[in-house]
Structures are given as structure tokens and as C-alpha cells.
Amino acid sequence: MVGDRAFKDAIYEQISRMGKAFANPHRLELVDLLCQGPMTVEQLARKSNMSIGSASQHLQHLRASRVVRVVPRGTTREYHLTDAKIGELFRTLRSMSERYYAEMSTITHAFFDAREPVEELDTEALQRRLAENMVILVDVRPPEEYLAGHWPGALSFPVDDLEDHLAELPSDKPIVAYCRGPYCVLALQAADILRQNGYRVSRLIDGVSDWQAVGLPIEVGHRVS
Incomplete structure (x- = not known):
């Protein structure tokens, strides 16, 4: 026993x-x-x-x-x-680290403060602008990640190929770029490229798994660019 x-x-x-x-x-x-x-x-x-x-x-x-x-x-x-x-456990660990470790904020501010500022939007702010048809939403992750799941209606312009396809990107509205979440840098890289080419751009801080966690729908497959 x-x-x-x-x-x-x-x-x-x-x-x-x-x-x-x-x-x-x-x-x-x-x-x-x-x-x-x-x-x-x-x-x-x-x-x-x-x-x-x-x-x-x-x-x-x-x-x-x-x-x-x-x-x-x-x-x-x-x-x-x-x-x-x-994924839920990972997001909980991330959230707890942000809450209890001041180093998370220090590291984040040191990184972002060294770059040209980019307007940041959360999911609620994005939803308001999309509802008013004010912005164009662009997914800058690699194609396989877009196909696995993306914001409904988002266009796919992977950051590695963005400069070669700028002519295909609508320019009549501001762009909101998103990638994998708050600590992903792909959207920042995309913002640099877009601003250098005259686009108005913001960055969505949330990612696909964050939207799914709060019950928002995602689309799978069907790449649109």
C-alpha cells in the first residue's frame, strides 16, 4: 500500500x-x-x-x-x-509574467522606444474601425500561418515579400498590420516598410490565439492578397 x-x-x-x-x-x-x-x-x-x-x-x-x-x-x-x-496555459504564463515581473515592461519599453513610434490598437479598437470601414487589415505572417487561421477578411502580405508587392496593396485607407501577438516583431518590420513608402499604418497588438481565446471567429484557408 x-x-x-x-x-x-x-x-x-x-x-x-x-x-x-x-x-x-x-x-x-x-x-x-x-x-x-x-x-x-x-x-x-x-x-x-x-x-x-x-x-x-x-x-x-x-x-x-x-x-x-x-x-x-x-x-x-x-x-x-x-x-x-x-495555448491557454502559455497565454496565462505570459500574462502572469507581465503582471509580476517589472523586467517584462523594462525590456519591452527599451525595445519599442528605440524604434519610430507606431500606433498600437487592441482588438476592440480594431473592431470599431473595421465596422466603420476606416482601415485595411493586413496579416504579415508567413502564408502557412495565414492559411491556418486569420482574422476574417484580412489580406495576406507576408513581411518578407512585402516590398515586392506594395503595388498590390490598397492605399486609399490606413493599414493595420498584425502578426503573432504582442511580442512578435513582424508587424513592426512591416510598419517600417509601409511608412517608408507613404502608407499610414498602425499595429494590432493581439494575435490569432488571443482572438480565439475570447471567442472571436477566425477564417481558415483561402489566401487573399
């Missing part, structure tokens, strides 16, 4: 497995990326600036902890978050 102490130790050891899975900044970034949708190890390595070997090791750890699962797709394998609760 298992004693009381042994029982409690065994239970908390299992709970700690999830904490250990998240207790690494590189694994946290991989989870954040997978909140955008399924990806291969090559895609995750490229987007996180890791080697494929390093990304693979972190993914193995996440898989062993049941944070991610693997889905075969022909000759490739895609990594998925195990379920929506994993």
Missing part, C-alpha cells in the same frame, strides 16, 4: 512535468509559434532562429511531456499543440 507522503510526492512529480516542459525560453517560443498553427521542425527552426537539431531536441522534450503531438503529412511530420488548453 502506498503511503500518504509517497502518494503526494508522486502526484506533484507528475504535475511538475508540465512545469519543466515550459521552463525553457526556447521551448516557450516553439509553443508560441505553434499557437499559430501546425508546423514542421524545419519551419519552427527557421522562425525561431534555431538549428534543426536544437529545435528537434526541444520538440522531443515537449512531446514527451504531452505538450505537442506529431501528425504525419505524406513524407513530412507536422507538430501540433496537443489541444487548446496548452
